[in-house]
Amino acid sequence: MESNDDRCWICLGGDGDWPPLASPGDSKKLIQICSCSLRVHKTCLLNYVKERELEIGKERNPFNLPCMSYFQGKRKPGGVEVLSVRPRPGTMLLADEEILCPQCGSPVTLVAKTPSQLLSKSNLVRSYARDIFSKAVYGGLVCGAAFSSSTAVLTMSTCAGVALWSAIAPTPTLMKILEIPFKHVGNTIVSTATELTSSQLSVFATFPAYLYTFISETNPVLDTFHILCLTALGVPHLNAAGYLSPKYYPQLFSGAYFIYKWIYKFTLNKAYYKMVRKAVPHFFLSLLEEFHQGEEEFVEEETHICEIKQRISDVMSELPWYKRIWCYVFPPYTAAERRIVNAHTKRVNNYCLCVDFTNAFHERIPMFRILNVVLWPLSGAVVGACLAKVVPMNALSHVIETPEDIVYALNIVGMGIVGIANDLWGVYNAKLKYHMTFDMDILDTTLEGASTEQVAFYETSPGCSLRTVVANYMARAHGDTVSNDPFEPVLDTNDDVPRYRARSVSTTSRHDSDSHSTGSGDQLDRGSDNTLDNSPGNLRVRLGDLIDDLTRNVDIETLHSILNLPPYDLGSLDL
Structure with missing residues (x-):
C-alpha cells in the first residue's frame, strides 16, 4: 500500500492515477503546493477551487464590486491571490476567502496560463464604472437633499x-x-x-x-x-x-458682552464654583484629574484654608466694628498663610477661567436655547419700553439722531439687562438646589433608656406625599413595631406643607427586654425573642438592611424623585 505522501489529499489517488473528471490532457502527477508533505493533482485542486468559488459567488454582490481583477491581485504585496474561474473571467476571490493548505494553512497561489491585459483592463473599467455610477446616484440624491434642506433652513433663518x-x-x-x-x-x-x-x-x-x-x-x-x-x-x-x-x-x-463674559468668570462663575465644591463633589473631582492635581493635595489645601479663616474669624470677633471692616478688607495673614491663600486663590481663578460650572446645576438643552433666542429680543423690547418711560428722551437726543434710533438703543440695553437678570436667576436657582441638597438634618433619638414614643416628621414639597411603601420602610427604621397604617398626615397650619407622623412607633431598651410587648403590625427580627437591640452597632446593621430592602423594592430613580435626593447610589453608602 502506498504511503500518504504519495496520495492526493483531495481524491486520495496515487501518483500516476487518473484524477476524477479529468480530461486526457490533464496530468496524472502529484504536485507540491506548499512546504508541507501534502501532495495534490492539479485537476483536483482546480475543481476544488471552482466549487469553492461557486459557493462564495452565492453571497457576493450582483455587480461583483468587491472583487479584483487578476492583475490587480498580482500587483498587491505578498502574491497570494487566488484566480477566479467563474463564468465572469478576470476577477479574483475575496481576500478573506483564500484557498489554504489543510495541513499547514499556507495560501495556495494560482497563476493564469494565458493572461490577457486587455481583458483585465476591460474588467477593471467595468468595475470602476459600476462603482462610480452607483456612487454618483447616491451622491446626487444626497446633494439634492442637502441643497433642499439648506434652502429651507436659509429661508426659515431669514x-x-x-x-x-x-x-x-x-x-x-x-x-x-x-x-x-x-x-x-x-x-x-x-x-x-x-x-x-x-x-x-x-x-x-x-x-x-x-x-x-x-x-x-x-x-x-x-x-x-x-x-x-x-x-x-x-x-x-x-x-x-x-x-x-x-x-x-x-x-x-x-x-460689552465679551467684557461681561470675563467679569462673569470671576463673579457668578465663582459663586457656582463654591456651590459645586460641596453640592456636586463627583463633578468637581473629575476636574482634579483634568488640572493634574490629586484629591489628597486639594483636601489638604482646603483644610489649611479653613483653619486660616477660623483664626481670622476668632480675631475679628474681639475687635470693634470699624476694625472688623478693616480686617475684612485687609485680613491679617502671616507670611506662610498668605502664600497658602495666594496659591489657593490662583488655583480657584484658574478653575473659574477654564471651566463653566453652570453645567453642574443647569442642563444645557438645545431646545431651551432656541427658545431663549426667540424670547430674548421680545423681552428686551419690553424692558426697553419700560426704560423709555423712565429715561429722559431729550438727554439722548444729543447723541442719537431720531426717536426711532433711541427706541432701538433702549431695546438693546433692555436685552443686556434681561441677559444679566437671567444669569442672576440661574445663580439663585442653583442656590436653592444647593440648600435643598445640604440643608438636611437627621432625627436624633435615644438609643438607650425607658420605653419611649418616637415621632418622625418627613416634609415634602406642597401637594406631594410619600408613597406607602417608602413610608412603611421609614417607620421600620425608627422602631420595632409599626401599625398597619404607620403614617398619618398631619397638617401644619404655619406653612401648609404635608407632613407624615408615625402613629405608634415604640422602642424598648435592651435593659428592659423582658417587659417589651409586640404590636399588631410588621414585626422586625432583631436577634432574640422580640427584643430590640438599639446599640449603635446593631443600628448600623438595621439601616443597612433598610437600604437593601429599599433598593430591591423601589426603583432608584423613583426613590430619588420622592425623597428629593441627589443622584447617588444608596447601595454605595458606608453604613
Missing part, C-alpha cells in the same frame, strides 16, 4: 431674522441699518429700492445665529456666524450731523 430684527428695531431704523433708501409719505414709509442685495439678506439670515452665540459655549462655527453678521452690517460711521450710526450699536453690544 424669516426668523426679519421677525427678531423687527422686535428691537423700528422700521425706519432697520432700513437705515440695511442702507435701504426710503422716504416718508405722510405716516407711511415708502422704499425706493426694488430688491434686497445678498449682503442685506445675510444680515437677516445670520441674526438668529448671532444671538445664539451669546447663550452658548465658545464654538468656532458659531463664532464665524457672529463675525459674518457684524461684517454684513458694514463698518460703523458717523452721520453728517455727528450722530452715531445705528450700525454701531451691535458692535458696542458685542464688545
